[in-house]
Amino acid sequence: MVGKVMNIKKQVIGGPLVINGRELSLSRAVRAGDFVFLTGQIPMRDGSPMTDGMIEDQTRACIESIRDTLQGAGCELGDVVKSMVWLKNRNDFPRFNEVYAEYFPDEPPTRSAVVCDFLIDILVEIECVAFRPLDEDYSY
Numbered sequence: 648m649v650g651k652v653m654n655i656k657k658q659v660i661g662g663p664l665v666i667n668g669r670e671l672s673l674s675r676a677v678r679a680g681d682f683v684f685l686t687g688q689i690p691m692r693d694g695s696p697m698t699d700g701m702i703e704d705q706t707r708a709c710i711e712s713i714r715d716t717l718q719g720a721g722c723e724l725g726d727v728v729k730s731m732v733w734l735k736n737r738n739d740f741p742r743f744n745e746v747y748a749e750y751f752p753d754e755p756p757t758r759s760a761v762v763c764d765f766l767i768d769i770l771v772e773i774e775c776v777a778f779r780p781l782d783e784d785y786s787y
Contacts, residue, residue, distance in 0.1 A: 660720040667695050676716050681781055683720045687733070687774040688712045689767070698768040702739040706746040709773045714750075717777055724750055726777040732760040733772045743771060 660683065661675035676685045690697035690708035697708050714724055732747075734740060740760065748755070756775065765772065 661716055665694060666691070676720055678720055681778055683717065683722055683726075683777040683779065685713060685716055685775050685777070687731075687772045688716070689765075689769050689772050696767050696769055702734075702736075702742050702770050703746050705770045706743050706773075709771055710747070710750045713773060713775060720777070720779070722777045722779045725754075726779045727751070727756040727775045728778045730756050730758045730773055730775040732758060732774075733763045733765070734760060735763070735765060735770045737762045739770060 658678040659674045659676075660678055664671045664673060664675050664686065673686050676683055678684075688709045690700070690705035691712060692708065697705055700708075710724075713727075717723055717726065732743070734743060747758075
């Protein structure tokens with residue numbers, strides 16, 4: 648809107664990220680204007696990394712965590728415009744992709760994927776960016 652100045656600044660979404668009882672020095676998500684940037688989501692269960700289960704189980708855990716974090720920012724999975732995926736095993740990609748497609752069946756976000764070694768014993772990590780325009784009357 649021409650002539651209207653909005654008070655837009657960075658907003659941290661969600662509480663501290665705690666893994667195995669240790670608070671990490673990062674934010675779950677940050678809203679910057681109309682965009683919400685999520686930290687890479689690893690598969691978690693009861694506050695600890697999910698080091699068991701198949702790629703399908705771990706992928707679902709990651710995406711459910713993404714869904715929960717997005718809700719805290721007033722977004723949903725359909726608002727995701729970009730995701731970055733890290734897989735431990737190249738051969739897991741087809742099964743990962745099947746689960747991913749369940750959550751993003753229509754107009755899926757752009758995506759990049761790489762194979763890497765993780766700092767902990769997991770199979771997948773997913774980071775994403777969502778786009779949800781702020782209401783004109785919304786301010787922080």
